[in-house]
Amino acid sequence: xxxxxxxxxxxxxxPLAQSLPATVPFVGPxxxxxxxxxxxxxxxxxxxxxxxxxxxxxxxIAQADHxxxxxxxSFELRQAxxxxxxxxxxxxxxxxxIDGLLSYLVRLFxxxxxxxxxxxxxxxxxxxxxxGFGGVLHKVPYxxxxxxxxxxxxxxxxxDAKLVYLANPDNPMGSWHEGAAxxxxxxxxxxxxxxxxxxxxxxxxxxxxxPEVPLxxxxxxxxxxxxxxxxxxxxxxxxxxxxxxxxTAFHKVRNHFGMNRSAQAGALAxxxxxxxxxxxxxxxxxxxxxxxxxxxxxxxxxxxSAANFVAVDCGRDGAFAKAVLxxxxxxxxxxxxxxxxxxxxxxxxxxGTTEQLDAFAxxxxxxxxxxxxx
Amino acid sequence: xxxxxxxxxxxxxxPLAQSLPATVPFVGPxxxxxxxxxxxxxxxxxxxxxxxxxxxxxxxIAQADHxxxxxxxSFELRQAxxxxxxxxxxxxxxxxxIDGLLSYLVRLFxxxxxxxxxxxxxxxxxxxxxxGFGGVLHKVPYxxxxxxxxxxxxxxxxxDAKLVYLANPDNPMGSWHEGAAxxxxxxxxxxxxxxxxxxxxxxxxxxxxxPEVPLxxxxxxxxxxxxxxxxxxxxxxxxxxxxxxxxTAFHKVRNHFGMNRSAQAGALAxxxxxxxxxxxxxxxxxxxxxxxxxxxxxxxxxxxSAANFVAVDCGRDGAFAKAVLxxxxxxxxxxxxxxxxxxxxxxxxxxGTTEQLDAFAxxxxxxxxxxxxx
Numbered sequence: 235x236x237x238x239x240x241x242x243x244x245x246x247x248x249p250l251a252q253s254l255p256a257t258v259p260f261v262g263p264x265x266x267x268x269x270x271x272x273x274x275x276x277x278x279x280x281x282x283x284x285x286x287x288x289x290x291x292x293x294x295i296a297q298a299d300h301x302x303x304x305x306x307x308s309f310e311l312r313q314a315x316x317x318x319x320x321x322x323x324x325x326x327x328x329x330x331x332i333d334g335l336l337s338y339l340v341r342l343f344x345x346x347x348x349x350x351x352x353x354x355x356x357x358x359x360x361x362x363x364x365x366g367f368g369g370v371l372h373k374v375p376y377x378x379x380x381x382x383x384x385x386x387x388x389x390x391x392x393x394d395a396k397l398v399y400l401a402n403p404d405n406p407m408g409s410w411h412e413g414a415a416x417x418x419x420x421x422x423x424x425x426x427x428x429x430x431x432x433x434x435x436x437x438x439x440x441x442x443x444x445p446e447v448p449l450x451x452x453x454x455x456x457x458x459x460x461x462x463x464x465x466x467x468x469x470x471x472x473x474x475x476x477x478x479x480x481x482t483a484f485h486k487v488r489n490h491f492g493m494n495r496s497a498q499a500g501a502l503a504x505x506x507x508x509x510x511x512x513x514x515x516x517x518x519x520x521x522x523x524x525x526x527x528x529x530x531x532x533x534x535x536x537x538x539s540a541a542n543f544v545a546v547d548c549g550r551d552g553a554f555a556k557a558v559l560x561x562x563x564x565x566x567x568x569x570x571x572x573x574x575x576x577x578x579x580x581x582x583x584x585x586g587t588t589e590q591l592d593a594f595a596x597x598x599x600x601x602x603x604x605x606x607x608x
Numbered sequence: 609x610x611x612x613x614x615x616x617x618x619x620x621x622x623p624l625a626q627s628l629p630a631t632v633p634f635v636g637p638x639x640x641x642x643x644x645x646x647x648x649x650x651x652x653x654x655x656x657x658x659x660x661x662x663x664x665x666x667x668x669i670a671q672a673d674h675x676x677x678x679x680x681x682s683f684e685l686r687q688a689x690x691x692x693x694x695x696x697x698x699x700x701x702x703x704x705x706i707d708g709l710l711s712y713l714v715r716l717f718x719x720x721x722x723x724x725x726x727x728x729x730x731x732x733x734x735x736x737x738x739x740g741f742g743g744v745l746h747k748v749p750y751x752x753x754x755x756x757x758x759x760x761x762x763x764x765x766x767x768d769a770k771l772v773y774l775a776n777p778d779n780p781m782g783s784w785h786e787g788a789a790x791x792x793x794x795x796x797x798x799x800x801x802x803x804x805x806x807x808x809x810x811x812x813x814x815x816x817x818x819p820e821v822p823l824x825x826x827x828x829x830x831x832x833x834x835x836x837x838x839x840x841x842x843x844x845x846x847x848x849x850x851x852x853x854x855x856t857a858f859h860k861v862r863n864h865f866g867m868n869r870s871a872q873a874g875a876l877a878x879x880x881x882x883x884x885x886x887x888x889x890x891x892x893x894x895x896x897x898x899x900x901x902x903x904x905x906x907x908x909x910x911x912x913s914a915a916n917f918v919a920v921d922c923g924r925d926g927a928f929a930k931a932v933l934x935x936x937x938x939x940x941x942x943x944x945x946x947x948x949x950x951x952x953x954x955x956x957x958x959x960g961t962t963e964q965l966d967a968f969a970x971x972x973x974x975x976x977x978x979x980x981x982x
Contacts, residue, residue, distance in 0.1 A: 245826075245854055246770050246800055248719040256859035264679040277676070286675045295870065296670035300842040301660045302651070303835075305638040330704065333863050345622040359865075366861050396620050426620055452619075461677075468674040468869030480619055485630035487740050489707050491733075494868045495842030496669065 250346070250368045259358040263568050275566035276590035278583050280467070281405065281543050284590065285517045287465035288507035291500040295469070298496035306490040311502045315473060318505065321449045324478040327485075328501075330492055332434055332457045332472040337363045338488050339430065339455065339474070340397070344369035349393040353381045355406070355574030357432065360399050369396075376577060379537060379545075380409040383419035391424040398423070401432040403439050406572045406582045408539025416445035420453055428480075429454035437463030437511065438518050439540035450477040462542055463514055464504045469497035518542050521585035528595045532602055537580065545572070545580040548605075552578035557608050561601025567594050624720070624742045633732040637942050649940030650964035652957050654841070655779065655917050658964065659891045661839035662881035665874040669843070672870035680864040685876045689847060692879065695823045698852040701859075702875075704866055706808055706831045706846040711737045712862050713804065713829065713848070717770045718743035725764045726773040727755045729780070729948030731806065734773050743770075750951060753911060753919075754783040757793035765798040772797070775806040777813050780946045780956045782913025790819035794827060802854075803828035811837030811885065812892050813914035824851040836916055837888055838878040843871035892916045895959035902969045906976055911954065919946070919954040922979075926952035931982050935975025941968050 263280060267273050277284070286292075308328035316323045329335040336359065344350060346368040352360060354373035364371050372393050374385045381404050390398040403410035411419075416431075423429055431454050436444055449456070455476035461467035471493070474481065504510070525544040526536035535547040548555040552575055559571050559581050572578045583594060637654060641647050651658070660666075682702035690697045703709040710733065718724060720742040726734060728747035738745050746767050748759045755778050764772045777784035785793075790805075797803055805828050810818055823830070829850035835841035845867070848855065878884070899918040900910035909921040922929040926949055933945050933955050946952045957968060 244800075245717075245802065245857065247716050247857060248722075250719070251716045251857065251860060254860040256856050258680060258859065258864045260680075260865070262677070262680040262865070264683060265681060268683065280677055282677060283675050286673075292670075292674065295674060296666075298842060299660075300666065300669060300874065301657050301839045303636070303654055303656060303841045304844075306632060306634075306636040307639055309638060309642065330863065330866055333865055337863060342621050342625045343619075345624070348622075426618075428619070465675045467677045468672060470678075470866060470868050482630050483619065483621060483625065485632065486625060486628040489704065489711060490632045491634070491636070491707055492704055492844060494844050494871055496870065497868055500674065 254366060257362070259362045266563070266568065272566070274568040276586055276593045277568050278586045278590060278594060279568040279570040281462065281541070281584045282467045283462055283465040283514065283542055284586055285465060285514045287500065288504045288510035290507045290510070291466060291504040294499040294503035295496040298499045300496060302495055303491050304493040304495035304498050306493070308493055308498055311498050311505070314502055314505050319449060319475065321475065322478070325450055325475055325481060326473055327481045327488070328471065328473045328493065329484070329488060330472070331461060331470040332432060332459045333359050334470070334492070335457055335472050335474050336360050336430070338484050340364055340367050340369065341487055342483050343396045343428065349395040350397045350399070351386055351390045351393065351395040352399040353386065355572050355577050356381060356399060357401060357405060358573070360430070376407070379407045379577060380404065380411065383411065383416060384422055387419065387422045387424065387427070390427040395427050397428050397430050399430045399432065401434065402443060403435040403540040405435065405541060406570070407545045407577055407580070408537055408541045408543060410439055410443055410540040413442050413445040417447055420445065420447065423453055431456045433457060434459045434462050435541035438515060438542050443540060449475050452477045452480065455480060460501045460504055463511060463518070464501070465514065466497070466500055466504060469500050470494065471497050471501040518585050521591065524591050525583050525585070528591065528598060531595070532598050543582050543584040545577070545582050547580050550579060551575070554605055555579050555581055557605035558601050561604045562594070562597055565597035565601060567597045628740060631736070633736045640937070640942065646940070648942040650960055650967045651942050652960045652964060652968060653942040653944040655836065655915070655958045656841045657836055657839040657888065657916060658960055659839060659888045661874065662878045662884035664881045664884070665840060665878040668873040668877035669870040672873045674870060676869055677865050678867040678869035678872050680867070682867055682872055685872050685879070688876055688879050693823060693849065695849065696852070699824055699849055699855060700847055701855045701862070702845065702847045702867065703858070703862060704846070705835060705844040706806060706833045707733050708844070708866070709831055709846050709848050710734050710804070712858050714738055714741050714743065714771070715861055716857050717802065723767040723769040724771045724773070725760055725767065725769040727760065729946050729951050730755060730773060731775060731779060732947065734804070750781070753781045753951060754778065754785065757785065757790060758796060761793065761796045761798065761801070764801040769801050771802050771804050773804045773806065775808065776817060777809040777914040779809065779915060780944070781919045781951060781954070782911055782915045782917060784813055784817055784914040787816050787819040791821055794819065794821065797827055805830045807831060808833045808836050809915035812889060812916050817914060823849050826851045826854065829854060834875045834878055837885060837892070838875070839888065840871070840874055840878060843874050844868065845871050845875040892959050895965065898965050899957050899959070902965065902972060905969070906972050917956050917958040919951070919956050921954050924953060925949070928979055929953050929955050931979035932975050935978045936968070936971055939971035939975060941971045
């Protein structure tokens with residue numbers, strides 16, 4: 235019988251759960267809006283795709299039978315992906331965004347004390363999952379604003395890492411490696427370390443950015459998403475491509491009925507509208523150019539980007555970039571910035587509409603001026 | 609450097625992951641349709657709500673901005689739920705269906721070898737999660753087709769369980785306990801065992817089915833969903849209600865950006881349309897009566913149900929019920945059945961439209977006749 239008049243209840247969480255903080259990898263823009271008491275003028279911080287999904291995807295979502303559970307196999311979507319990629323359906327698992335798939339992948343591989351390698355300042359949600367399953371994260375620095383495959387793989391060898399994370403293109407810097415360079419680097423991936431290749435931004439990158447090794451190469455798993463170029467961040471649809479033996483392991487732990495049914499339909503329709511994707515790719519490229527021009531007009535240095543955002547070097551340290559960012563936030567422009575020096579000399583602006591980038595251009599001079607004074 | 613010419617790759621899964629089967633708690637209806645090469649005439653097996661969600665929910669989903677990530681706090685939905693329930697938002701966490709929330713809850717509490725208690729034949733997805741985190745599941749039998757709270761709690765005391773699962777109303781039997789009986793039983797819940805009270809079907813149950821202990825009673829956590837009476841199974845929106853200290857723990861492990869944005873909007877709209885809910889409750893009650901009548905017309909015994917389905921006693925053993933079920937499936941009627949004796953003498957039919965239940969009524973005599981002959 236419970237007695238609980240002695241103050242705080244002692245819930246019997248696992249020791250690991252007990253040790254974890256109640257945290258969030260990113261503060262959402264809505265949270266910031268509520269704190270400010272008003273909405274943002276331009277939502278340019280979450281690397282969403284304001285150009286939106288194919289109209290066919292919007293229609294498919296609207297027409298879906300919401301009363302039915304989604305197909306636990308995501309059969310039609312996997313079939314369409316397999317056809318486009320030239321692999322079998324057994325090479326593909328669909329999940330609740332790359333975040334969801336990363337959670338399953340880390341859970342499959344990482345237990346208490348297992349070593350994992352990533353770049354210092356790379357995707358925090360991956361780190362969140364590693365910590366959440368008791369792994370030990372080893373970080374290597376960026377090299378000239380690029381994630382550094384050879385340094386990552388050398389560290390993986392040193393610590394006997396089970397997983398090494400690499401995003402190509404990179405978030406938050408927008409930098410990328412040519413696929414051929416990654417293919418060459420793979421020769422140095424230690425035996426027994428799986429490369430977790432996050433290709434969330436692959437559709438906005440130049441052709442040839444994905445390494446041209448077979449999609450079932452057992453050394454790596456590729457993670458892709460409908461959240462970026464396909465414009466369906468709200469739908470939460472990602473997929474992983476790898477060797478069937480590895481893909482099958484997801485079925486041990488995934489939430490089989492976890493996929494939103496209309497999201498499955500929306501992703502399928504989005505995949506079928508490659509014309510819209512091409513249209514968005516042009517819009518993204520134009521918006522990157524516009525962000526770069528705005529940066530240069532203000533004496534700042536835009537970094538080359540293969541993603542749907544541009545990192546802009548504010549020319550001083552992290553405190554200064556943070557002041558610029560705060561000035562933009564105060565003026566209703568939602569942007570984010572890297573977490574770690576020296577990348578945190580930059581702010582990161584997601585591609586936006588002409589009107590949104592006009593608002594960014596209008597706010598930036600005052601934000602800079604305030605930051606210089608502060 | 610990898611060498612992998614020796615046949616199967618040795619992926620370094622955790623020992624636990626290595627030991628798990630690649631399994632699925634339920635085979636989805638689409639999978640069965642693909643195997644049969646044709647669609648079902650009546651989809652009456654997944655306890656979905658064919659009467660569907662509020663038109664306002666459908667509209668909210670269609671109008672959502674799919675290009676934006678969902679609000680990681682599910683602020684508006686939690687606010688509306690808190691207002692309706694008379695608690696604060698800190699008492700509520702929203703997640704990817706009850707399945708998703710069960711996964712987080714088990715992960716928080718259950719590590720290698722930890723004891724968990726449930727009923728033999730109760731919700732398999734809970735068991736899947738317990739196994740998936742290395743827990744040891746102890747099962748107690750149903751008592752007269754009801755889950756047996758006192759037996760569950762006694763077993764929990766015996767094995768020092770961290771969690772004990774109880775669905776009220778129960779799935780797959782449709783039976784239920786009055787809230788007052790559960791309140792009385794709670795006095796026997798051992799200290800340190802958390803009651804996981806699955807109230808997925810609470811909206812189709814008689815008033816007074818939920819125990820009238822405070823919603824922040826630390827002894828239990830309640831799980832509810834928009835998948836059943838609210839008709840949004842495809843949206844994957846569930847919520848848990850409990851003491852803030854317990855609810856906060858979810859933020860340690862949950863996928864903060866895991867909620868589908870349109871699903872959040874749809875659930876909020878569904879919650880706001882209590883008139884539609886009342887309408888559905890009547891339709892469900894009528895359909896239960898109709899299923900019961902069809903059963904009686906065929907000499908079978910319908911069990912009383914507080915859920916959106918009816919378990920029908922086929923009067924013999926599990927093999928016989930399975931033959932009836934197969935006969936229905938072969939005739940395009942998708943139903944399911946309990947897994948465990950003696951409940952598996954039943955088949956379970958979800959509430960359907962008049963046309964679907966007509967199809968069920970038309971198919972049942974032949975299915976029964978075939979089963980008797982076999």
